[in-house]
Amino acid sequence: MGENGAAKNHQSLGAYPPFDVSINLGQNQTLGGSKCYDDDGRLKRTGNVWTASAHIITAVIGSGVLSLAWAIAQLGWVAGPVVMFLFSFVIYYTSSLLADCYRSGDPVTGKRNYTYMDAVRANLGGVKVKICGFIQYLNLFGVAVGYTIAASISMLAIRRANCFHEKGHRNPCHSSSTPYMIIFGITEIVFSQIPDFDQIWWLSIVAAVMSFTYSSIGLTLGIVQTVANGGFKGSLTGISIGTVTQTQKIWRSFQAFGDIAFAYSYSIILIEIQDTIKAPPSEAKTMKKATLLSVAVTTAFYILCGCMGYAAFGDAAPGNLLTGFGFYNPFWLLDIANAAIVIHLVGAYQVYCQPLFAFVEKWALERWPESDFIAKEYRIRLLPGTSRRCFYGVNLFRLVWRTAFVVVTTIISMLLPFFNDVVGFLGALGFWPLTVYFPVEMYISQKKIPKWSTTWVCLQTLSIACLVISVAAAAGSIAGVVLDLKVYRPFKTEY
Template sequence: MRSTQTHCYCVLETMAVQHSLEVSNGSCNDDEDHLIRTGTIWTCIAHIITAVIGSGVLSLAWSTAQLGWIAGPVSMLCFAMVTYVSSFLLSDCHRSPDPVTGARNYTYMDAVRVNLGRKQTWVCGLLQYLSMFGTGIAYTITTSTSMRAIQKSNCYHKRGHQASCSYGDGFYMLLFGGVQIVFSQIPDFHNMEWLSIVAAIMSFSYSSIGFALGLAKVIGNGMIKGTIAGVPESTSTEKLWKVSQALGDIAFAYPYSIILIEIQNTLKSPPPENKTMKKASMIAIFITTFFYLCCGCFGYAAFGNNTPGNLLTGFGFYEPYWLIDFANACIVLHLVGGYQMFSQPVFAFVEKWLAQKYPNSGFVNDLYKVQIPYLQPYQTNLLRICFRTAYVVSTTSVAMLFPYFNQLLGFLGAFNFWPLAIYFPVKMYFVQRKIGPWTRKWVVLQTYSLVCLLVGAVALVGSLEGLISKKLS
C-alpha cells in the first residue's frame, strides 16, 4: 500500500466479504473513487491475451486428438462463443445499477455482492480465489516443463533423438518461484501494463511457432493425420474419460471471467468502460481462437494419434532445436506475467482485508521506502513482503506435489468454468437488466446456463479421474 497522502479511499457499504484494495498510482480524479485510469482498448486486449493465451494453448492439439476432427474444432468454437457471451454479460456488471453511469464495482466479488447478495459473495470469493491459486500452480508446472524442455532439446541435438535425456522439474519450479517472489512485489494491477504487453508479445510468438511447426510437419508428411473419432481407446469408458478431460483442457484455455472486472476497472472513460471492454473482448477472443484452432488442428494433423500432451515440450518436434528453445523461452517469459495477472487480485484482497481489520498495526500499514538504483523509490511494507512471498511458496510447493500438466489443466478448467464463467454472469445480468422469469431472454440464458453446467460436470468428473489416476500410477 502507498502512504495516506496518495490514497483517496472510496467508502463502500459494509460487506461480509471485503473487496480487493485498489492502489493509487497518482492523485485523485473527479470520479467516485481515487484512481486516475489510463487503460485503453489496446492495453485491455493485452491484459486479456496475457490472461487467456497461456499454458492452455499447448494442450489443445492433444485435446483435438481426443475429440477428433469434427468435435475438436467445433468444441473450441463453442467455448469461444461461450466466453464472448460471458464477457458481454459481465462487462455490464462493472457499474451498478446502470452499466454506464452507476457506481463502480472494483472486483468480480463486488459485482456479485451488489447484485446477488452476501451468501453468493462468499461462494464466489471461495471459487474465484481457489481458481486463481490453482492457475498459479498450473503456470508453475508449465514453466518448469518448458525450462526442462530447453535442456532436453539441447541434449537431443547433441546426443541424438534416442538419447536418455531425463531431467527433473523441482529445480525449475523453485527457480520460477524465486522470480515470482520478486515480481509479486509489483504494487497492484494498475502497474502491470508493461508486463502484460511483454507477455502478450511472447504468447503470440510461441503460438505462432507452434502453428508454423505443425504446418511444416504436415507438409513434410505429405498427409493429414487423424480421424473423425479421434484417438481410439481400448474401452468406451477410457474414451469417455479422455474426451471429458479434453473438454476440461479447452475450458481452462478460454475463460477469463474471474479477472474481467479487474481488467475493466483499469479503463479510462469516456468512452464507457463496458463498450470498450466488449470491443476488446471480441478482438481478443477472435485472435485467441485463430491461434487455438491453428495450434490444435495443425498439431493433430501433424502427429495424429501420437499427438503429445504439450505441443512444444512433448518432443514431437526436435528440429530446429534453437526454434524450440526460443518458443519455450517465450512461454516462460509469458507465464511470468500470466502468473501475476491471476495473483494480483488475491494479493489486493488479502491486504485490503487485513488493513481494515488491523488499522493500527505497524506490520500491516507502516511503509518503508526502498531506493533501487536507476529506478524511482519503491514503497513497501512487511505485510506485502511476507504474505506475497508465502503465497508464491505455497503455489510452488503444491506444483511440486502434483506436476501433471494435462490432468491439472483439465481439472482447473472444469472446476471454475460453470460457476464463474456462466452462472454468476447470467444471474447478475438478470438483476442488472431486470429480466423476469419465463421471458424469452430468461429462458434462452437459463438454457444456455444448463447446457454449460452439463458440459462442465462431464469435464470435471473426467479430469478428476485423470488427476487421481496419474497420482496413483
C-alpha cells in the same frame, strides 16, 4: 478510522503522492479532486482497448493452447473444432454480460465495482458473494499452480533439447522438473512485489507478445510436420477404441472439454481488467470491444494450433504440443518457443494473482487498520540522487504474504506436476460458476428479466448446459490424476 475509510485508501495501495518517507495507509483520505486521480480517489485510469486486449490475450493465450491438439485428438475432426467455436461464443457472450456489471446503475456515472466479488455483491448479494469469492480465489490459486507446472515443463524441455544436441539422442538426458519450479517460484516472488494490477500493463504486453511467439512457432512446426507426413493425420471421431479402452475414451473426451474451457478462461479477472480502463467512453463499451477483438484473435490461433497439431500427430498428439516435436532439429527454434512460454507465464501468473493479492491485503487492512505491519508503506529511493518520485514502496505484510503464497503454490506444483490433468480440472472448476452462472444471474437481476420469460428460459438453459459440461470435465480430469498418481513419485520421478 472506520472500515470504509480503510477500504477506500487500500484501493490505491502502491500508488501514493510523492511525499513523506513513509505513509500510513489509514491517514491518506483526500486523494480525489486532483488531476492525477479519478473521482473515486484512485490513480487516473489510463487503459484503453489495446491495453485491455493485451491483458486478456495474456490471460487467454496461455499454456492452455499447448493442450488443444491433445483435446482435438480425443474429440476428432468434427466435434473438436465445433466445441472450440461453441466455447468461444459462450465466453464472448457471457463476458459481454459481465462487462455491464462494472458499474451499478448508470453505465457511465454509476458506482464502480472494483472486483468480480464487488459486482456479485452489488447485483446478487447474500451468500452468493461468499460462494463466488471462494470459487474465484480457489481458481486463481489453482491457475498459479498450473502455470508453475507449465513453466517448469518448458524449462525442462530447453534443458533436454540442449542435452540431446550436445550428447546425442541415445543419451536419456533424464532430469527432474523440481529445480525449474523453484527457479520459476523465485522469479514470481520478485514480480509479485509489484504493488497493484494497473502497474503491470507493461508485463502484460511483453507476455502477450511472447504468447504469439510460441503459438506461431507451434503452428509453423505443426504445418511443417504435416507436410513431412504427406497429409493430415487423425479421424472424424478422434482417438479410436483399441488405442485406449472405451472407459478411457469417455474420460478423455470429458477432460478435453476442461482443457478447452481452461484455454478460454479469463472471466474471473475481467472486472479487474476493466477497472484499468479510462472513461469516456464508458468502460463497458471499451471492454466489449477488447473482448471481441481478443476472443476473435485467440479463437483463430486456437483453431489453427489445435487442428495443425492434430494433423501433425493424429491420435498420438501430446498433452503439450511443443514437446511433441521431440528434442531434435531445429532444437534452437524449440528453445525459443519454450523460452517464450516461460516469459509469458511469468506475466500471466501476475495477471491472475494480483486480484487475489489485493483481496487479502484489503481484508487485512480492514481488520487491522492501525497495524504498522499491515498499513505502513516504506519508501525506498531506487537510485541515489534521483527525483523524489523515483522510489519503490515496501509494505511488510505484502512482502511476507505474497512470498508465502508463491512458496505454497510452488510446493503443490512439485507434488502434482500433471499438466494436462490439472489444466482440465481448473477449466472445469471455473468455467460454469464464474464464466456462465454468475454473469447470467447478475444480468437477469440488473435488467430485471421476468422469471419464465423467453429470455430468462434461454439464459437458464445455457447455464444448465454449461453446468453439465463442467461436471463431466471435472470427472474426466480427476480420473486422469488418479491414473497418474499410480506411477508418480513426488520429488523422485524424472523425465
